[in-house]
Amino acid sequence: MRRILSAFLVVIGLVAAGLAWAQSLPQVAPEQAGFSADRLARIKQTLRDDIEAGALPGAVLLIAREGKIAYFESLGALDPQTKAPMAKDSIFRIYSMTKPIVSVAAMMLVEEGRISLGDPVAKYLPEFKDVKAGVEKPGPDGKPTLELVPARRPITLQDLMRHTSGLTYGVFGDNLVKRAYRDAKIFDGDPDNAEFSKRIAALPLMLQPGTRWEYSHATDILGRVIEVVSGKPLLLIAKERILDPLGMKDTSFYVSDTAKHSRIAEPFAKDRAIGIGAVVFDPRVPRKWESAGGGMMGTAIDYARFLQMLLDGGTFEGKRYLSPKTVAYMTSDHLGSIPASFNADGYGFGLGFSVRKQTGLSALPGTDADYNWGGAGGTYFWVDPKEKMFVVFMMQAPSKRVYYRNVLKNMVYGAMVR
Secondary structure (H helix, E strand, C coil), rough: CCCHHHHHHHHHHHHHHHHHHHHHHCCCCCCHEEEEHHHHHHEEEEHHHHHHCCCEEEEEEHHHHHEEEEEEEEEEECCCCCCCEEECCCCCECCCCHHHHHHHHHHHHCCCCCCCCCCEEEHHHHHHHHCCEEEEECCCCCCEEEEEEEEECCCEEEHHHHHCCCCCCCCCCCCCCHHHHHHHHCCCCCCCCHHHHHHCCCCCCCCCCCCCCCCCCHHHHHHHHHHHHHHHCCHHHHHHHHHHCCCCCCCCCCCCCHHHHHEECCCCCCCCEEEECCCCCCCCCCCCCCCCCCCEEECCCHHHHHHHHHHHHCCCCCCCCHHHHHHHHHHHEEECCCCCCCCCEHHHHHHHHEEECCCCCCCCCCCCCCCCEECCCEEEEEEEHHCCEEEEEECCCCHHHHHHHHHHHHHHHHCCCC
């Protein structure tokens, strides 16, 4: 009798969980959300044709508007080696889509008065007290040499969040500072976040703080600041504050549960490079380093719950995570006249997101104040607050990441009929 009762309670729990998911993000016919079913079908056919042509292994696409899912499809193969089919709950390396999650965790601390965006990073991480910037100058033989000069001002937490810290990534592009990153072998061994922060601080800045947007390990350093202030490992903080409350049950650093290994999406063997000397990581092997800038794994529906929270001004299923004023602040442009090294006319950068400053200028459709970001493995999202819409696209095809961001924006807005 106890076994029967226990089984009954488990079933009730699963049904309740399913109902909770349905209540928060129910799926409706496309027309109810202002889309043409025929035009959305063109997206599916385009992706299917590309999959058959070998352009990508498979993909998951989720489109939600006004709190309802208008489109949710999985196509192609989860793993091109095994030919296992893609599923809606497939788990992807989301890489830099980790950054918005960690940025939200940081802004929670700001709201609590525990940190301020104007604080120097060295207040929490002493290794950043006397950082130097690298300036390339011609040497006696005419070849460039690196001269180290003091930083003109401290790196702030705002710099970390908007990528104006002067830090860089060694795997994207090539100059003497980026080579110094690669030569330092910052990923070698099994560093934890504390050790990784020290390794980065020992390297020269590529730019003076606050002078230019430069994509970098800045969010990794932000993650270490969060650990120091909270006194806990980053994953535990993320789980307690964001992942578990939001029901993001498959989002984590690494996939430690072996039962979930069969759900991990894989790229083609020939398409595993994400930058110079860098290939997609194996999430089945946990390491001490929990990369706040690019280390998480997750599913489309998990990320949809996170985006719905942002779209609803910081609240989801009756729980408040951030003030709507904080969300609006994060998704506003924080660059102003600071130049950016990314090619995105009409866009600036907020605290964890690229943000559109006006409807025109960009070669891609959208409305002013929409925001987005993507991951090196091929994942991408954007949120359009004026249209009450967000889109999550998941694939593992690093070489095609920019191409599909453009295609999807054109086709999704082209499918809207109101």
